Amino acid sequence: MKKISTLLALTLGLSASAQISTVPDENIDPADSLEIIFDPSALDLAVGHQDLLKQAVDAGEDMYIWTWKPATHPDGHPYVNGTGSAPWKNSNEAMKMTKNSDGTFSWKIVPTLFYEVDAAKVYAEDIHFLVKAKDGGGYGDPDVKTDDQSIAIDPPATERNPFYHFPTKVKIDDVITLRYENWREEKASMQNLSSDDCYAYAKVVYTDGTSQQIENTFNVGSNPDLQMQDVGDGNFEMLIVPTEHFNLNPMKEVDYLEFIAMRKNFASGADRVTEAVVIPIFCQ
Incomplete structure (x- = not known):
């Protein structure tokens, strides 16, 4: 209640x-x-x-x-x-x-x-x-x-994955918060990230099935725009507006966005969270 x-x-x-x-x-x-x-x-x-x-x-x-x-x-x-x-x-x-x-x-x-x-x-x-x-x-x-x-306005229940977003319903020009609660991370290889070691892979998928990524997984850590900010107590956040974060194709309609929290130096699947954040886009 x-x-x-x-x-x-x-x-x-x-x-x-x-x-x-x-x-x-x-x-x-x-x-x-x-x-x-x-x-x-x-x-x-x-x-x-x-x-x-x-x-x-x-x-x-x-x-x-x-x-x-x-x-x-x-x-x-x-x-x-x-x-x-x-x-x-x-x-x-x-x-x-x-x-x-x-x-x-x-x-x-x-x-x-x-x-x-x-x-x-x-x-x-x-x-x-x-x-x-x-x-x-x-x-x-x-x-x-x-x-x-x-x-009291409380975030969604903590049964969710440690990497998540809000609000739940998103339009293409909304402000989206990506949050990674690293202190809740169960994957041993992703635990206890340092303040400058959290980045977010970002991809947009269009309704025609095509997609584009800002950087491939191995280059994400070289792009400062993809760094998640340390907000203390093992939490990282990134605020994005899809129309500003991505170089969107104006001739296509966005189906969903995909984000993956990962280490700055990505070498293998051990350096990323298990589940990506997938954000459907409504009412463009």
């Missing part, structure tokens, strides 16, 4: 009375649609700022999202939290939640697009936000808001 943690003691098994829920409620893909739903009937009215927020809802006021992780948009950005000299008292209209017929409020985003970060950043930081009235009080007035909320 997706963990949704808040200072309101929400737990793993969210009930219908929980004030924050999500669709989907688990296996959230940061590069796909996410709906955050706020149920004001679940507010704790014994808490002053929550009681004031419930009063604002009952008075017909709109509700607004205020968010700061995985990124905060600066002044002048279309999705800045608030505007003017006292932004907490003047939420941006672009951050207004949708009022639903059942009394709840919802906010739909694609996290990577809204926050303008890659999936790795969302996985690392999660989503942190609160719900407030347009005038959230403050500046000497009582706050009109929920407590701080956080939605």
